[in-house]
Amino acid sequence: MAQLEEVNIDNFRHLVSDRALSGETMLLNMGPQHPSTHGVLRLLLELDGETIINAIPDIGYLHTGIEKNMEAKTYLKAEVMTDRLDYMNTTGNNLAYCMAVEKLVDLDVPPRAQAIRVILTELQRIASHLVWLGAFGLDLAAMSVFLYCFREREAILDILELCSGQRMMTTFIRPGGIWRDVPVEFESAVRDFLKMFPKRVDEYEALLTKNPILLDRLVGIGILDAATALQHGVTGPTLRASGVNWDLRKARPYCGYDQYDFNVPVRTEGDTFARYIVHIEEFRESMKIIEQALNKLPMGPVNSDNRKFVPPPRSEIGVSMEALIHHFKLWTEGFPAPKASIYSAVESPRGELGIYLEGDGGPKPYRVHLRTPSFDNLSVINKITQGTLVADLVAILASIDIVLGDIDR
Secondary structure (H helix, E strand, C coil): CCCHHHHCCHHHCCCCCHHHHCCCCEEEEECCCCCCCCCCCEEEEEEECCEEEEEEEECCCCCCCHHHHHHCCCCCCCHHHHCCCCCCCHHHHHHHHHHHHHHHHCCCCCHHHHHHHHHHHHHHHHHHHHHHHHHHHHHCCCHHHHHHHHHHHHHHHHHHHHHHCCCCCCCCEECCEECCCCCCCHHHHHHHHHHHHHHHHHHHHHHHCCCHHHHHHHCCCCCCCHHHHHHCCCCCHHHHCCCCCCCHHHHCCCCCHHHCCCCCCCCCCCCHHHHHHHHHHHHHHHHHHHHHHHHCCCCCCCECCCCCCCCCCHHHHCCCHHHHHHHHHHHHCCCCCCCCEEEEEEEECCEEEEEEEECCCCCCCCEEEEECHHHHHHCCHHHHHCCCEHHHHHHHHHHCCCCHHHHHC
């Protein structure tokens, strides 16, 4: 039996049961290097045989100080930090931050840029869900699914690279619009993906959805009821799998999402299988949004013409001294933001990603605070694993889809 000093529970004595303190139950470390955890996470497990009494998360191993680093940079330069937040949702992070800046300084965004933002963030949602599904399958010993999902993800990363030159950390969405217009090959590349991907989703389902081994591992396991989810601030697919129809794209539309016809997948079971189904259905809904955005993609500028906040186009820099000076001043000195505070949120692949931004009249944010979905979603892991077996823990942890960079920051 593990001794208390061996697992170092000084910070967790109030969370484990009296039986653990007296030595009746076993305390076991899972992580922070356990290969089955999603990122660098430690779980302190209290076990009675193979039954979980408590599963207490210990976070912070990936802490990078992103919020304080952003406060030390100008509004334009701080955006690069958001790519490193939830590294499975880089364009979505960029969008959340840019919307916060635009709200703070009252900056407009042209319709074409709004539509391109929607296309890119929905592609990013699909890519994130592909990583989730591949890792989920891998955790359950379904190696083929992992390889198939990463095959499809490559096509999305190729599209992001086509636009920005980068596969992941694109910083393509900028305050006032996007970095530059998409290339002429963009539309055909996205349509090729939309033509290919539906059959691939059907393949995933053929392998998994009615697989009796998978059903035994997922159905009725790790049940999260709606009341508990709401009490802990859970959002995203994890919340919707518990019967709560809440999606910011519908509830509080941004980027013109009110113009698109799509459904919000909801299940009522609240178990690990329900969370899997919601993710699968979101593949199809994101494809519907992307196709509609492509079909109505307007022509026109992709950046605001408000030169107080938006750098001039590169084409002007070589022919206009005024444009060159303006470009230089924006990237060296930045722009002043009013002394005010705002909160802006988007629906990330994991739930509500919110940014609190406070200005003090200078070129750098006085305060940046991130409301990340993974932090709240992880908070329920103890409640939904109590009474389950250790063998179920990996599937339950995988199903809530956390990213440690989104938690520790």
